[in-house]
Amino acid sequence: MKHxxxxxxxxxxxxxxxxxxxxPGKLTGSLTDSSTTKxxxxxxxxxxxxxxxxxxxxxxxxxxxxLPNLPLGRYTLMLSFVGYRSKPLAVTxxxxxxxxxxxxxxxxxxxxxxxxxxxxGQKALVEDKGDRLVYNAEKDIxxxxxxxxxxxxxxxTLSVDLDGNVQMRGNGNIKVLINxxxxxxxxxxxxxxxxxxxxxxxKSIEVITSPGAxxxxxxxxxxxxxxxxxxxxxxxxxxxxxxxxxNRGIGTSLNLRKKKxxxxxxxxxxQFRNQRQIESTRTGFxxxxxxxxxxxxxxxxxxxxDNTGTGGYGEMxxxxxxxxxxxxxxxxxxxxxxxxxxxxxxxxxxxPSGEExxxxxxxxxxxxxxxxxxxxxxxxxxxxKTGQEFSILTQFSRMxxxxxxxxxxxxxxxxxxxxxxxxxxxRNKEYTFQTDYTHPFTINGRRDTTTIKLEAxxxxxxRDIGSEYRVTQSLDGLGELVLDSTQSNExxxxxxxxxxxxxxxxxxxxxxSLNAGARFEHTAIQGDFVTTKxxxxxxxxxxxxxxxxxxxxxxxxxxxxxTQRIQxxxxxxxxxxxxxxxxxxxxxGNPYLNPELSHAxxxxxxxxxxxxxxxxxxxxxxxxxNAIEYLATVDASGTSLTTPQNIAQRKAxxxxxxxxxxxxxxxxxxxxxxxxxxxxxxxxxNQGNSGIVWSTNLNTSYKLPNNYTIQANGNFNSGWISLxxxxxxxxxxxxxxxxxxxxxxxxxxxxxxxxFYQRVYQTNRQSAPTFxxxxxxxxxxxxxxxxxxxRFGQMNTGGGKKGKKISNDDxxxx
Numbered sequence: 001m002k003h004x005x006x007x008x009x010x011x012x013x014x015x016x017x018x019x020x021x022x023x024p025g026k027l028t029g030s031l032t033d034s035s036t037t038k039x040x041x042x043x044x045x046x047x048x049x050x051x052x053x054x055x056x057x058x059x060x061x062x063x064x065x066x067l068p069n070l071p072l073g074r075y076t077l078m079l080s081f082v083g084y085r086s087k088p089l090a091v092t093x094x095x096x097x098x099x100x101x102x103x104x105x106x107x108x109x110x111x112x113x114x115x116x117x118x119x120x121g122q123k124a125l126v127e128d129k130g131d132r133l134v135y136n137a138e139k140d141i142x143x144x145x146x147x148x149x150x151x152x153x154x155x156x157t158l159s160v161d162l163d164g165n166v167q168m169r170g171n172g173n174i175k176v177l178i179n180x181x182x183x184x185x186x187x188x189x190x191x192x193x194x195x196x197x198x199x200x201x202x203k204s205i206e207v208i209t210s211p212g213a214x215x216x217x218x219x220x221x222x223x224x225x226x227x228x229x230x231x232x233x234x235x236x237x238x239x240x241x242x243x244x245x246x247n248r249g250i251g252t253s254l255n256l257r258k259k260k261x262x263x264x265x266x267x268x269x270x271q272f273r274n275q276r277q278i279e280s281t282r283t284g285f286x287x288x289x290x291x292x293x294x295x296x297x298x299x300x301x302x303x304x305x306d307n308t309g310t311g312g313y314g315e316m317x318x319x320x321x322x323x324x325x326x327x328x329x330x331x332x333x334x335x336x337x338x339x340x341x342x343x344x345x346x347x348x349x350x351x352p353s354g355e356e357x358x359x360x361x362x363x364x365x366x367x368x369x370x371x372x373x374x375x376x377x378x379x380x381x382x383x384x385k386t387g388q389e390f391s392i393l394t395q396f397s398r399m400x401x402x403x404x405x406x407x408x409x410x411x412x413x414x415x416x417x418x419x420x421x422x423x424x425x426x427r428n429k430e431y432t433f434q435t436d437y438t439h440p441f442t443i444n445g446r447r448d449t450t451t452i453k454l455e456a457x458x459x460x461x462x463r464d465i466g467s468e469y470r471v472t473q474s475l476d477g478l479g480e481l482v483l484d485s486t487q488s489n490e491x492x493x494x495x496x497x498x499x500x501x502x503x504x505x506x507x508x509x510x511x512x513s514l515n516a517g518a519r520f521e522h523t524a525i526q527g528d529f530v531t532t533k534x535x536x537x538x539x540x541x542x543x544x545x546x547x548x549x550x551x552x553x554x555x556x557x558x559x560x561x562x563t564q565r566i567q568x569x570x571x572x573x574x575x576x577x578x579x580x581x582x583x584x585x586x587x588x589g590n591p592y593l594n595p596e597l598s599h600a601x602x603x604x605x606x607x608x609x610x611x612x613x614x615x616x617x618x619x620x621x622x623x624x625x626n627a628i629e630y631l632a633t634v635d636a637s638g639t640s641l642t643t644p645q646n647i648a649q650r651k652a653x654x655x656x657x658x659x660x661x662x663x664x665x666x667x668x669x670x671x672x673x674x675x676x677x678x679x680x681x682x683x684x685x686n687q688g689n690s691g692i693v694w695s696t697n698l699n700t701s702y703k704l705p706n707n708y709t710i711q712a713n714g715n716f717n718s719g720w721i722s723l724x725x726x727x728x729x730x731x732x733x734x735x736x737x738x739x740x741x742x743x744x745x746x747x748x749x750x751x752x753x754x755x756f757y758q759r760v761y762q763t764n765r766q767s768a769p770t771f772x773x774x775x776x777x778x779x780x781x782x783x784x785x786x787x788x789x790x791r792f793g794q795m796n797t798g799g800g801k802k803g804k805k806i807s808n809d810d811x812x813x814x
Contacts, residue, residue: 666703
């Protein structure tokens, strides 16, 4: 705890040293109609420093506005409202005149009536926000009726394979948040969770490749934050329904917001179909006395599956503002459903000369009923000084996550020869407490003005994880199922994470920005195999530095950053339950895994023009020790055992480029390329693998007359590299058309995924001292869906404060 106390003392000293500095400036005024002299209420008032927004507000019912706690300097006051011409006004705050009243400003009405106004510009699909890249999913019509996996396929720096597994710049150890808070659903199995989240609920996706000290250190690749659609002030709602061959769903939402109280409720039900065919050939080897490898078995398998999962989720949130400086927020959400993974596998095992050793058909009935409940309660206190804030946040989540399977084994004469039943009752309870404090300062120098933001906080997480698994079997397939004690156990696992952080952000009027900080985390782990009376325990400390330096030059930004990240083993990695549903391919977790520690460095360049062209380019380097990889070994009977293990290191050197443009007022275009060299090494296993992988994507949309919009998307991924092998490339494309009607309150969207190819193919080749294999996948991904959405009610931007919630970025997932 010594490092933690040092960080907190440093934060307290900085607060005391800088507490004398304040923002004495203040701007007041009012807006009136130039023709009627009536007040203009709810107009937007923005204070700009060049192209940078300093602060903003809206006029009240009498058209008046107040901007308090302003740093001294020269600014532009931008005044705007629908139906009026925008008006800029130069203002200067000095030591001699820190408080300025601009008087009554007359707004000139546009020549057209409101019903005739046409908004020509479109919000960019991809935006660079400095510390994060934002993909505005709600602006992409091809997402209607799809899933979160379909959305993530279009996000720069991310790649999603045909089974829904996500990687960020080639690394799958990602943390996924929902509205800045963790989701146990995403922690459980990210690929499954993304298929179960309707795209209609997503507003935008934030990608953070170099998180600062305020974020938990978990997530060696970075953080993905999924922002869902939220209400403003007033009352509104929506209802949607999707019909299709692979995706079906229905959902609704209701939102109410008054000055002091806000309430929202949403519910969704969905179905998704997953159809695939797999063929594989694997040769098992043994090592001879002279060190050479000798083949001992050849296994061929044919696997077919066609499953439909059903589920739903609902969320309720409430907010209350007792006064202008206090805010209380509460939310509760539940997920639940049933995900089958049934399949039929034909197996044939021979020796190298072709003599048949074993042949059978395995029918697998695999079910995964799941559920999750989560409660959030938060309190936020704001102060007179703009940006000064204190918050206390709590969270509790509980996720029962159960797996059951039955297998029936038949010989070539269709006689039942073996039966097995396996149950895995697992739990994951999590308790979190967090407190944060933010204090802003301004230093006015002779040549420059520096804005400083100091942040400090404490956090504690308790995770109570357990798994109770039992296996019963009939060795001849005819008798009763008998308990197999060698494959049955009860596993308890408790993880405690205590952390504290201090960070400092400095921004100058000359466009320099520095964000530096450090985070200390203490982790304590206890594990207990109850049945076999075996215990494990460990603890470790991590001091995580982070620094980002950027410089803005006339629409251009150059940024360099460095941070460390931790990847604690996921619950999915730790569970020692044996999945033997396919007796020739057994999978299990590893409760003895150590965490990964990564170093990430990035140099980026961004340029934006007034014509809507934006270019973001980044060179990055990542180095990971104790990298976690799934590794397989094959025994003399031709059976594979796959388990996660810590290998020595993983390196990646890459270049990522994304371009967004709007050639005309109705046409938008964006695309990107990610190229990287990957190197994995494990001297202990005497294995290594390296190579170049790349991916590219292109997205374009065009607005037609009569409220029609068309869009096309395509991407290609060259595959990826693991320690034992490599996956070949795959592609994905979609075409969509949207029609809005009923004064744009309703819409109908037709979406086609992979319309020109029914199946998408991919091959995985692996090699290790004990085996060599090739697996060919065929995924049925041609789909058509039709989505109807109806929006009712009316909202405006006069809503209350935004509630804060726990953000366990060290949650397993992404």
